[in-house]
Amino acid sequence: MKLENRTILITGANRGIGRALVEEALKRGVKRVYAGTRSSFEHFDKRVTPLTLDVTNADEIQRAADEVGTLDILINNAGIAMYDDLTKPEVIEQHLAVNLFGPLNVTRAFLPLLKRSQGAVINNLSTSALAPMPIIAGYSISKVAALSMTQSLRALLAGEGVAVHASLTGPVDTDMTRSVDFAKASPESVAVAIFDGLEKGEEEIFPDAMSQSIANGWRNGVAKALERQQAAFIPENMTKAE
Numbered sequence: 256m257k258l259e260n261r262t263i264l265i266t267g268a269n270r271g272i273g274r275a276l277v278e279e280a281l282k283r284g285v286k287r288v289y290a291g292t293r294s295s296f297e298h299f300d301k302r303v304t305p306l307t308l309d310v311t312n313a314d315e316i317q318r319a320a321d322e323v324g325t326l327d328i329l330i331n332n333a334g335i336a337m338y339d340d341l342t343k344p345e346v347i348e349q350h351l352a353v354n355l356f357g358p359l360n361v362t363r364a365f366l367p368l369l370k371r372s373q374g375a376v377i378n379n380l381s382t383s384a385l386a387p388m389p390i391i392a393g394y395s396i397s398k399v400a401a402l403s404m405t406q407s408l409r410a411l412l413a414g415e416g417v418a419v420h421a422s423l424t425g426p427v428d429t430d431m432t433r434s435v436d437f438a439k440a441s442p443e444s445v446a447v448a449i450f451d452g453l454e455k456g457e458e459e460i461f462p463d464a465m466s467q468s469i470a471n472g473w474r475n476g477v478a479k480a481l482e483r484q485q486a487a488f489i490p491e492n493m494t495k496a497e
Contacts, residue, residue: 256375256418256453259284262325266291266310266361267333272379272427275442276330277303279450289323291333308333310357316364326368328453331358332379336394347393354397359404366417373416377453378405382425382466385473409458410486420458422449423473425465440464 263280267273268290280288281300290296291308298305308319310333335353339346358378369376384402387395402421409419428439440463452460459479461470473479 256328256456257283258328258450258454260286261327262287262289262323262372263328263330264289264291264306264319264323264326264365265330265332266308266357268292269294269296272424272442272445273332275446276332276449279443279446283450289319289326291319308361310361311352313360316361320364320368323365323368325372326365327372327374328377329362329365329369329374330377330379330449331361333357334379336391338390339393340389341392347396350393350397351400354394355400355404358401362408366412369417370412370415375418375420375453376408376412377420377422377449377460379422379424379449380405382423382469384421384423385469406482406486410489413486418456420453420460422452422460422462423466425461425463427463438465 258280263285265273265276265280265288268277268288269292277288277290277298281302285302288303289306290298290303291306291310293307293309296305306319306322307315309315310331333353334357335350337346337350341347362376368374378401380401381394381398383391383395384398387399389395405419405421412419424445426439427445428441445462448462449460452462459470459473461467461473
């Protein structure tokens with residue numbers, strides 16, 4: 256799927272990877288970018304339309320869906336990451352509310368538009384979806400769940416022409432990781448690689464050097480093979496995701 260003349264919605268668009276995705280989409284000639292943010296957002300390019308969108312707020316999700324007339328690509332990018340050791344259930348619940356139920360509920364709200372356009376969903380996940388990082392255990396749990404949700408949506412929507420992708424991103428130089436001293440990719444390079452992966456039709460996109468080092472192992476591994484096998488068990492008359 257090429258981005259030229261497409262309409263795209265990006266959540267968490269005001270900083271980090273989200274902001275870089277907005278800029279890269281504009282470079283690739285999109286018709287319109289809906290920039291979903293919790294706070295006010297301004298952009299000099301008239302193709303950018305700000306949307307007030309807290310992904311944990313059902314009313315704001317519905318209001319945003321009502322404002323958008325057409326949509327080709329949805330990028331669920333909004334997320335949180337907090338240090339924890341699994342001793343505080345409320346921290347796990349907060350991660351799940353933003354990183355799992357946020358993208359699920361946003362996707363459900365915009366599915367009618369995506370079905371109409373035969374569009375695509377990209378869920379910006381993490382390599383922590385494949386193996387946990389214990390110092391951010393709640394985050395890791397939420398990303399594992401979000402990967403499973405992504406795979407399920409992929410199978411459920413395949414027959415309706417909506418492609419579902421996961422970006423399995425490694426360490427990126429954003430506000431979330433600024434205090435940690437290790438090699439990190441730039442948000443701009445990650446944004447480029449995410450859109451390149453979309454255009455190539457990659458189900459799992461590995462958009463940085465760290466994640467690319469495990470890409471072949473994932474794509475040729477037993478977990479990916481099992482995903483494909485189990486997707487075949489969906490009955491033709493099964494109620495589709497709405």
